[in-house]
Amino acid sequence: MSQNVNVVEIFSSIQGEGQFVGYRQVFVRLAGCNLECEFCDTPSSRTMVNSAQIEKTAGRRDFQTIVNPISLIELSNYINSLLVIPHHSVSFTGGEPLCQAKALAKILPQIKGRIYLESNGTLPTELELVLPHIDIISMDIKLPSIIRQEMWQEHSKFLRxxxxxxxxxxxxxxxxxxxxxxxxxxxLIASVDENIPLIIQPVTPINNCEGVKPDTVLLYQEQALSSLNDVRVIPQTHKFIGQL
Ligand code: SF4
Known part of the structure; x- marks a missing residue:
């Protein structure tokens, strides 16, 4: 395992979004992203960073600063040391974690927990490299007006x-x-499998971003339910309970 990884932060917290909201996870935030979304909620993770903030004790916020890049052996040790208390899974997030897919493919087998991948869903070739090691995938579909380009083909390949x-x-x-x-x-989701759950996430209205009206959310859910069997509306919950 000679490869290194550029890491932003590692900590234990509560999953605040999506189908697994509320579960305890170790979060591994990797640096780098292939997109430039309007209203990005982790702009400091879009590029490589000089050092990582790594929690020493799960949930205690006793961060240590470690210089990047971090070797795969060191990284798996940091992650596994936080798993001494029970966690549902280890969430690899970003930025876009698949920007470092080759290193991920090597490190994932060393992690002593379920693997949860949070991805923008636009890098199918990179997903193939890590897929055998992944248990759960939280995939975003990025609408063209948000990312200023069309990624329908990439999203379709990724979801399949x-x-x-x-x-x-x-x-x-x-x-x-x-x-x-x-x-x-x-x-697009229905063309792959109408039973794939869809989470509609109303944007957290910060950074001059216009929130979505309550009646519009109901309309989106109703429209989605005409093609999909499981459609839920879940906002970012960690922000209003003060979690990282
Ligand atoms: S994919 Fe995520 S990290 Fe990348 S620009 Fe979009 S919101 Fe930000």
Whole structure:
């Protein structure tokens, strides 16, 4: 395991989004991203960083600063040491964790817990490298008006691969979401499997981002339910309970 990884932070907390909301997880936030979303909620993770903040004791916020890049052996030791108390899973997040897929493929077999991947769903070739080691995939579908480019083909390939695991899809909606794009995303999911859960996530209205109106959210859910069997609306909960 000679490869190194650029890490932003590692800590234990509560999953605040999606189908597994409320579960205790170790979060491993990797640096780098292939997209430039409007309203990015982790802008400091989009590029490589000089050092990582790593919690020494799960949930105690006693962070130590470790210089990047970190060797795979060191990284797996940091992660596994937080798993001494029970956790549901280890969430690899970002940025976009698949930007470091080759290193991930080597480290995942060393982790002593379920693996949960949070991805923007646009790097199917990289997903293939790590797929055998992944238990749960939280896949975003990024609407073109948010990322200023179309990624439908990439999303479709990604979801077909991800559907061989436990996968759910998350779509963030804002006050300026394009309804046609939202419906195209719903159809894309249904074309793979109508039983794949869809989480509609109303954007947290910060950074001048326009929140989505309550009646519009109901309409989105109703429209999605005409093609999919499991459609839920879940906001980012960790932000209003003061969790990282
Ligand atoms: S994919 Fe995630 S980290 Fe990358 S720009 Fe979009 S919101 Fe930010």
């Amino acid at each position: 691969l991800a559907a061989t695991r436990n996968v759910f899809v998350k779509i963030v909606v804002t006050g300026s979401t394009n309804t046609k794009e939202f419906l195209k995303a719903v159809n």
